[in-house]
Amino acid sequence: MAIFDIEKDELLRLSDDQLEELIARLSEAEVAMHGHSPACVSWSGSIKAPDGGIDIHVQVPVDQLKPGFLIMPNTVFQAKKHKMPKAAIEKEMGTGQTLSPIISEQARKRGSYIIVSLGDDCSPSGKAARLNAMRDAVKDDSNRSHLHLDFYDRSKLTQWLRQHPSVMLWVKRKLGQGYSGWQPYGAWSNPPQGVTDTLISAPGVTITLPSGKGQQLKIDEAINPMRKLISSTNKTVRITGLSGVGKTRIVQALFDETVGTDALDRTIAIYADTGSEPVPSATAMLDKLIAESRRAVMILDNCPSELHASLTSKVSAAGKEVSLITIEYDIREDKPQTTEVIHIATEGPEVAEQLLIRRFPSIGQNNARRIAKFADGNARVALAIAERVEEGESLALLSDEQIFNRLFEQRxxxxxxxxxxxxxxxxxxxxxxxxxxxxxxxxxxxxxxxxxxxxxxxxxxxxxxxxxxxxxxxxxxxxxxxxxxxxxxxxxxxxxxxxxxxxxxxxxxxxxxxxxxxxxxxxxHDHAVAKEIVKAWLHPEGLLGQIVNLDDVSTRILNYVAPVAPGALLERIEDALITSNFEPFKSLYNPQRTTIINLLQLLAYEARYFERCIK
The missing domain is CATH 1.10.10 (Arc Repressor Mutant, subunit A)
Known part of the structure; x- marks a missing residue:
C-alpha cells in the first residue's frame, strides 16, 4: 500500500474518541492549509461529552474559504461511529420546534453543519437520501436557505485523510499499523509519561543563527527568528549542538502555539529519529512527499551528514512544498550553499537544573545544582545522574569521580x-x-x-x-x-x-x-599527553610539519588540533612564511593560504599571540 494511503474499512476500528480527534485533526490541517491557525478548531475531546450537540467546531475569522473539505468558515461537525439512516438523522438533528439550537444558530450565522458517519459507506443514492433527511429536518427554520449541509461517509472521510500526511501518520499509529519511527507533531523529546513538558527558557542555553553574525541568543529570543528563517528559506535547516543540549525539544517548540508568535504549522510536521532506522527510510519518505507535491515539514533527528547532504539536494531541486529540518551534533561535512546552520550550546547549568527539579521533585535544589554543574549544563548527563540519587541522599560530599562512576555504572x-x-x-x-x-x-x-x-x-x-x-x-x-x-x-x-x-x-x-x-x-587541549602528541606532529619532520603542503585530510587534522598547542602552531606558521620556496603560497586561490589565514585569526584572539599574528 502507498505510504499515504489506508483502506477505508480500517477506520472502523477507531474508538468514538479517536474518531472525533481524527476529524478535529483533519479540520486543523485544513484550516492551516488555508493559512489560518489550527486554534480556530475546538472540540470536546469526547463524542459522549455534554457539548450541546457540537463535537468539532471550526470558526475561521474570514468571510469565505476556498472550497475544499471545509466549505464555510463556520462549520460544526457531528461525529458518529454508527450508521445514520433517516430516522437516526431526525433524532440527532430534531425537527420543527425540536430542531437543535446549534443547527438553528449555524443557519442564522450562514454556517455549515456536517454529519460524519463512520458506519456508512453510501452509494450516490444513499448519500442523497441522507442529505434529503437533513434538509427535511431544517425545512421549518426561517434561515434554512443560509445553512450549508453535508454528510461525510467513510469513503469521504478516507478521501479527506489522504490529503494530510501528518494526520495519516497519527491515525495509523492509533490503529497499530504506523510506519516504524515516523510521528506527527508531538512530544518528540520523549519526556516521561505524566511529566510537564513545557519549554524551559531559563539562561544557560544559547542559540546562534546563520544570519546573526555570531550573536548568541537565549531560547525565548531565538524562537521567532528561527521560525522566520525556516518559513522563508529554500535551504535545508540544520540544528546542531552537542548531545544533551536540548536540540529536539527546541525544534518541537517551533511548532508550539503557546511559545512566542507565528508558530510553524504543526499539522504538516513529520518527524523521525534516523537512529531508530525508520521504515520507510527518510529518502523514501521525502521522495514520496515531493512526488505527490505534499505540503510538509520533515524533521529528521540524529541525521548523519551523508544523509543530510543527499536529502538537501532533493529539497533544493523540489521547490518550497517540502521543508527539511535536520538535527545532529556534528556539521563538519555540511555545505553552507545549501544549508542554514543553527547552533545550540550550553553556557551554564540553569536549564539543566530546572529540568532536574521538574523531573525529580524530591531531589532537592542543592542536589539539582550540584548535578547540573557537574554535567556542565548537559541535560542528558544530568538526568542520567539524577536517576541514581537515592531518596534523601546528599551529593555534597561526593567527589566528581564518584559522581562520574555512578553515572557510568548505572546501578x-x-x-x-x-x-x-x-x-x-x-x-x-x-x-x-x-x-x-x-x-x-x-x-x-x-x-x-x-x-x-x-x-x-x-x-x-x-x-x-x-x-x-x-x-x-x-x-x-x-x-x-x-x-x-x-x-x-x-x-x-x-x-x-x-x-x-x-x-x-x-x-x-x-x-x-x-x-x-x-x-x-x-x-x-589542556591535557599534557594531547599537547605532547600535537607538538610532535607540528615538528618540522612531523605529521603536520610541512604546513604549506598538507593534503585535505592533514588540513582537517590541523584545524582540529590547533587549540592544543597554539604556540607551537604559530612557530610553524612563522617558519613557513619566511622560507625561500614560499612563492606558490602567495596565490589568492591557494587553499593552504586560506587555512593559515583562518588559523592566524583564531590565534590572534589570545593577547600573547596578537602581535605575532598581525605581522
Whole structure:
C-alpha cells in the first residue's frame, strides 16, 4: 500500500474518541492549509461529552474559504461511529420546534453543519437520501436557505485523510499499523509519561543563527527568528549542538502555539529519529512527499551528514512544498550553499537544573545544582545522574569521580574491563563497527591498544549502548555526550604509552581513524599527553610539519588540533612564511593560504599571540 494511503474499512476500528480527534485533526490541517491557525478548531475531546450537540467546531475569522473539505468558515461537525439512516438523522438533528439550537444558530450565522458517519459507506443514492433527511429536518427554520449541509461517509472521510500526511501518520499509529519511527507533531523529546513538558527558557542555553553574525541568543529570543528563517528559506535547516543540549525539544517548540508568535504549522510536521532506522527510510519518505507535491515539514533527528547532504539536494531541486529540518551534533561535512546552520550550546547549568527539579521533585535544589554543574549544563548527563540519587541522599560530599562512576555504572556492578574498553573507544570522536567499505577494521585497531579482540570490543559497545553511553548512526558509533567521552579519553591518554598511541593511529591506511583521534585531542587541549602528541606532529619532520603542503585530510587534522598547542602552531606558521620556496603560497586561490589565514585569526584572539599574528 502507498505510504499515504489506508483502506477505508480500517477506520472502523477507531474508538468514538479517536474518531472525533481524527476529524478535529483533519479540520486543523485544513484550516492551516488555508493559512489560518489550527486554534480556530475546538472540540470536546469526547463524542459522549455534554457539548450541546457540537463535537468539532471550526470558526475561521474570514468571510469565505476556498472550497475544499471545509466549505464555510463556520462549520460544526457531528461525529458518529454508527450508521445514520433517516430516522437516526431526525433524532440527532430534531425537527420543527425540536430542531437543535446549534443547527438553528449555524443557519442564522450562514454556517455549515456536517454529519460524519463512520458506519456508512453510501452509494450516490444513499448519500442523497441522507442529505434529503437533513434538509427535511431544517425545512421549518426561517434561515434554512443560509445553512450549508453535508454528510461525510467513510469513503469521504478516507478521501479527506489522504490529503494530510501528518494526520495519516497519527491515525495509523492509533490503529497499530504506523510506519516504524515516523510521528506527527508531538512530544518528540520523549519526556516521561505524566511529566510537564513545557519549554524551559531559563539562561544557560544559547542559540546562534546563520544570519546573526555570531550573536548568541537565549531560547525565548531565538524562537521567532528561527521560525522566520525556516518559513522563508529554500535551504535545508540544520540544528546542531552537542548531545544533551536540548536540540529536539527546541525544534518541537517551533511548532508550539503557546511559545512566542507565528508558530510553524504543526499539522504538516513529520518527524523521525534516523537512529531508530525508520521504515520507510527518510529518502523514501521525502521522495514520496515531493512526488505527490505534499505540503510538509520533515524533521529528521540524529541525521548523519551523508544523509543530510543527499536529502538537501532533493529539497533544493523540489521547490518550497517540502521543508527539511535536520538535527545532529556534528556539521563538519555540511555545505553552507545549501544549508542554514543553527547552533545550540550550553553556557551554564540553569536549564539543566530546572529540568532536574521538574523531573525529580524530591531531589532537592542543592542536589539539582550540584548535578547540573557537574554535567556542565548537559541535560542528558544530568538526568542520567539524577536517576541514581537515592531518596534523601546528599551529593555534597561526593567527589566528581564518584559522581562520574555512578553515572557510568548505572546501578550495575563495577566492571573494570568495560570501563577500560569505554576509555579506548572514547579516544576517537566516532568509530565504525563494520569493516565493509572501510580501509581498515576500526574495532580491531582500537582493541589492539589494550589487548582486546574485535569481538570483545563489539560486546562492550552493545553494553554501553544499553546504558545510553554510546549512540549509533547506521554502522557508526560514538561515546556521547562529549562530557562523558572526554573524561574517559583522558583516562586512556594517561594509561597508554604515547609511542603506542602514535604508532596505532599514524600507521598508513588509517587516515579516517587518525582524523577522528585528532578531533578528540582537539577537545582535550589542556591535557599534557594531547599537547605532547600535537607538538610532535607540528615538528618540522612531523605529521603536520610541512604546513604549506598538507593534503585535505592533514588540513582537517590541523584545524582540529590547533587549540592544543597554539604556540607551537604559530612557530610553524612563522617558519613557513619566511622560507625561500614560499612563492606558490602567495596565490589568492591557494587553499593552504586560506587555512593559515583562518588559523592566524583564531590565534590572534589570545593577547600573547596578537602581535605575532598581525605581522
Amino acid at each position: 550495575n556492578h563495577p566492571d573494570g574491563d568495560l570501563r577500560e574498553q569505554a576509555e579506548i573507544l572514547s579516544l576517537v570522536y566516532s568509530f565504525s563497527v563494520s569493516a565493509t567499505g572501510m580501509d581498515s577494521n576500526e574495532l580491531e585497531i582500537l582493541g589492539s591498544l589494550s589487548g582486546y579482540s574485535k569481538a570483545q570490543l563489539f560486546r562492550a559497545v552493545t553494553k554501553l549502548m544499553s546504558r545510553h553511553v554510546v549512540q549509533k548512526r547506521a554502522n557508526w558509533r560514538a561515546v556521547l555526550p562529549q562530557a562523558i567521552a572526554n573524561r574517559l579519553a583522558i583516562s586512556a591518554l594517561d594509561s597508554i604509552p604515547v609511542d603506542q598511541l602514535r604508532a596505532t593511529f599514524e600507521t598508513s591506511g588509517r587516515q579516517r581513524l587518525l582524523m577522528s583521534f585528532a578531533h578528540r585531542l582537539g577537545l582535550l
